[in-house]
Each structure stands twice: as C-alpha cells, then as structure tokens.
Amino acid sequence: MSNKVIVGTQWGDEGKGKIVDLLSQDFDVIVRYQGGANAGHTVYVGNEKYIFHLLPSGVLHKGKTCVLANGIVADPDVLIEEIEGLEKRRITIDDLAISDRAQVTLEKHLKEDAAKGGKIGTTKRGIGPTYRDKIDRQGFRFGDILSDKKVREFKIPKTKINYWRTNLAQYIKDTSLLLNKLQKQGKRILFEGAQGTHLDVDFGTYPFVTSSNTVAGGAGLAGLGPRVIDDIVGIVKSYDTRVGEGPFPTELGKYHQTKKEKQPSEKNVSSLLKKINDNQANERETGKYLRAIGGEYGATTGRPRRVGWLDLVQLKYSIRVNGITELALTKLDVLDQLERIKVCTAYKMKEDHKMNGSLVKEFPLDTENVEPLYTQLKGWKESTESMRTYKKLPIAVKHYLHFIETFTETPIKIISKGKERNQTIIR
Numbered sequence: 309m310s311n312k313v314i315v316g317t318q319w320g321d322e323g324k325g326k327i328v329d330l331l332s333q334d335f336d337v338i339v340r341y342q343g344g345a346n347a348g349h350t351v352y353v354g355n356e357k358y359i360f361h362l363l364p365s366g367v368l369h370k371g372k373t374c375v376l377a378n379g380i381v382a383d384p385d386v387l388i389e390e391i392e393g394l395e396k397r398r399i400t401i402d403d404l405a406i407s408d409r410a411q412v413t414l415e416k417h418l419k420e421d422a423a424k425g426g427k428i429g430t431t432k433r434g435i436g437p438t439y440r441d442k443i444d445r446q447g448f449r450f451g452d453i454l455s456d457k458k459v460r461e462f463k464i465p466k467t468k469i470n471y472w473r474t475n476l477a478q479y480i481k482d483t484s485l486l487l488n489k490l491q492k493q494g495k496r497i498l499f500e501g502a503q504g505t506h507l508d509v510d511f512g513t514y515p516f517v518t519s520s521n522t523v524a525g526g527a528g529l530a531g532l533g534p535r536v537i538d539d540i541v542g543i544v545k546s547y548d549t550r551v552g553e554g555p556f557p558t559e560l561g562k563y564h565q566t567k568k569e570k571q572p573s574e575k576n577v578s579s580l581l582k583k584i585n586d587n588q589a590n591e592r593e594t595g596k597y598l599r600a601i602g603g604e605y606g607a608t609t610g611r612p613r614r615v616g617w618l619d620l621v622q623l624k625y626s627i628r629v630n631g632i633t634e635l636a637l638t639k640l641d642v643l644d645q646l647e648r649i650k651v652c653t654a655y656k657m658k659e660d661h662k663m664n665g666s667l668v669k670e671f672p673l674d675t676e677n678v679e680p681l682y683t684q685l686k687g688w689k690e691s692t693e694s695m696r697t698y699k700k701l702p703i704a705v706k707h708y709l710h711f712i713e714t715f716t717e718t719p720i721k722i723i724s725k726g727k728e729r730n731q732t733i734i735r
C-alpha cells in the first residue's frame with residue numbers, strides 16, 4: 309500500500325478538504341506539512357459543516373494519527389480553539405502530534421501582517437512574518453513553549469504560556485521520530501498539502517504567493533525523506549479561483565468588481581444563467597454566476613473569490629512541478645447547467661510585451677501580460693450530482709474529462725460533484 313501526497317494545482321480552494329477527508333479512510337496517518345491558519349478546508353458530513361484551518365481534515369475519522377509537521381506555522385490560540393470547537397461537537401481527537409520544531413505565530417507576527425499584508429492581500433494570519441523569523445533564525449518553536457528559558461527570552465506573558473502548556477503540551481513531539489516509527493510499522497501516510505501550487509514561494513506567481521513550499525516536494529521535508537512518497541494526487545477544480553492579489557490569466561471580470569460584489573439572489577442567478585446560455589453575458593456576469601453556484605467565498609476570510617475558466621496551461625505546469633501521478637477533479641456540478649464550457653489551452657503574450665503576440669504553451673514566469681486562448685467544449689445541461697458511476701455520466705462530461713486527460717497526459721481518478729462524501733466517483 310502506498311503513501312500519498314495531496315496537492316492543490318491552482319491557487320488553493322480546489323476542494324482538497326473533501327478529497328482528503330474521503331481518502332483518509334484508507335490511511336492511518338494524516339500529515340500537514342506546510343502553511344498555517346491561512347488554509348481553510350471545508351468538509352461536509354451530512355448536514356454538518358466543518359471548517360479546518362490547522363488540523364488535518366482527517367480528524368473527522370476515528371483512530372487516525374494526525375500530525376502537524378515541522379514545516380507548519382501555527383498560532384497556538386487558533387489551534388486550541390479548533391481542538392475545543394471539535395470537542396464541543398463531540399469529536400474527540402484520538403491522536404494528534406504537533407512537531408516541536410513547528411514555528412509559533414506570535415502576537416507581533418499578527419500585528420505586522422495586519423499592517424503590511426495589504427499589497428499581497430494576505431489572510432492576515434501572520435504567516436509571512438512567522439516564516440521570515442524562522443529563516444532569520446529568530447523564531448519561537450512549539451518545543452520552546454515547554455522551555456522556561458525560551459519563554460523568558462521571548463517575553464511570553466505568564467497567563468498565555470500557562471494556557472498553551474495546559475492545552476497543548478501533551479501534543480508537542482518529535483514528529484519525525486513518530487512518523488519514522490509509524491512508517492516502519494507499515495502504517496499508511498497521507499500528506500495533506502495546503503494552499504495550491506501557484507501560491508508556492510518558489511513555483512507560484514511570485515511575489516503574490518504564500519511563504520511556504522506548497523508543492524508536493526514540501527512533504528519530503530516532514531522528517532521522513534522524499535523516498536516514502538509513492539503517489540501524488542493533484543486536486544483541480546473544474547474552473548479556477550484566486551483569493552487576494554496577483555495575476556490570473558483566465559479571470560472573468562475585474563478584481564475590483566469582484567471585491568465589491570454582493571451574493572446575488574436565486575432569481576438573479578437564474579437570469580444570469582439564461583444570459584450566459586444565450587451568449588449575451590459579459591465576463592463579469594459569467595464570473596458572478598460561477599462564484600454564486602460554486603459558493604466561492606473564502607473559508608478563512610469570507611472574501612468573494614476571483615473566478616475564471618479552467619486553465620490547462622496552469623494545470624500542466626502544476627503536474628510537472630509536483631510530479632503529479634493522478635488528478636481529482638472537483639466541483640464538476642458547478643458547470644452542470646452551462647451550454648458551453650471554456651478551457652484555456654494556450655496564451656498569447658500581449659502586444660505591448662517584448663515577446664509581442666507570440667504563442668505560449670508552457671506556463672511562463674510572467675503571467676501578468678498574457679491573454680488566454682480558449683477551446684470551447686459542449687456543456688451537458690443536466691445535474692450530475694446524483695450520478696454514482698462513471699458509466700452514468702452524460703457523454704459531454706466524458707468528453708470534457710477526456711479532453712483534460714489527453715491535454716495533460718494525466719488520468720482523472722476522482723470526480724467530485726457535490727459537497728457530500730457520497731457525491732464522488734472513483735475510477
């Protein structure tokens with residue numbers, strides 16, 4: 309049985325939470341290896357909605373070991389709140405470990421991010437300043453919570469440290485040692501990536517990125533080495549979204565319009581759909597429709613997400629830099645009622661760029677100055693939500709899936725088309 313990494317192939321919010329929750333059943337250990345409370349994974353079980361910022365979504369399953377590895381940064385207050393929130397809903401966390409090497413987000417980091425994060429449009433969770441202090445060798449680590457000397461050095465108030473020690477001391481461990489032991493016992497490990505490939509500090513749309521390595525390679529830094537990873541699952545949403553600033557080649561409507569937008573009423577959504585299918589809608593209206601149907605409002609910040617058509621140039625790049633072996637396509641149902649569906653298959657450099665008008669097929673360094681070129685596919689205009697097998701899917705869906713698979717040379721093994729665990733087809 310193999311160990312897997314799950315990564316987002318876009319700008320985060322691809323629906324990883326649901327897929328991790330689904331796949332968790334087959335694994336013994338779930339590891340988060342980077343990022344912090346900037347992530348927001350939403351999982352629905354029946355009528356219950358759970359939002360996780362730090363804890364791996366796997367905590368919803370009994371008997372799993374959940375690990376927050378050394379590469380993460382966490383605000384202990386948020387972590388305690390999340391653990392208590394689950395306990396209040398009668399979900400006991402059987403087995404949680406936080407790396408003694410993971411970095412603590414302190415009050416000063418939150419303040420700095422709130423004051424300076426504006427340009428990038430950060431989540432204001434102190435992520436950048438915490439990672440900066442780590443790299444600058446100024447960080448306070450979870451293991452330091454247990455050291456009186458470090459607590460004095462960092463001037464952590466007594467009430468705060470007591471609160472952290474009471475609630476977290478039991479979880480703070482050498483997680484590399486723990487993972488190695490579990491690995492030797494033959495336990496199966498699932499590495500849960502947060503954010504998405506295009507927010508990676510090396511491979512993303514820099515500087516509009518987060519501060520960690522979100523790509524699958526980051527999982528190799530969890531203290532087990534990279535050789536333990538067998539499969540890499542890329543999560544791709546059937547359209548694209550982005551939160552915050554930065555280039556977005558297939559964006560529908562302008563970012564400043566999205567920022568101001570209110571959620572449309574049901575009636576408005578129906579008239580938007582009619583306009584789109586009559587070929588009368590502009591880009592902003594198409595974006596508004598996808599945002600409303602997809603519920604694209606940030607799990608962490610509540611901000612309306614920027615929305616665009618699926619970008620296969622971007623996806624191909626993600627497959628390459630992560631070494632993705634299979635894809636999971638999410639939110640297919642959002643496209644259900646559309647007459648026509650577009651996918652971006654190449655870019656043209658804008659006229660005022662030095663590569664003026666040239667055709668680009670590989671995701672370039674500069675995506676600020678590209679114009680997307682689309683292939684238009686036929687929609688299926690039928691609800692796929694209750695279809696339980698691949699065979700039952702409309703022919704136009706099969707064609708859409710086949711198009712993506714052929715273009716990216718990667719199989720789509722999971723198709724998700726609804727919030728519930730059972731609204732998923734596994735091929």
Ligand code: IMP
Pocket residue numbers: 319320321346347348428429430431432433434435436502503507516517518519551552553
């Ligand atoms: P930071 O990670 O809070 O420093 O924010 C840096 C950029 O990454 C901003 O554009 C955020 O909106 C974006 N970002 C961070 N985490 C997520 C996520 O989980 N989903 C989507 N965008 C994110």
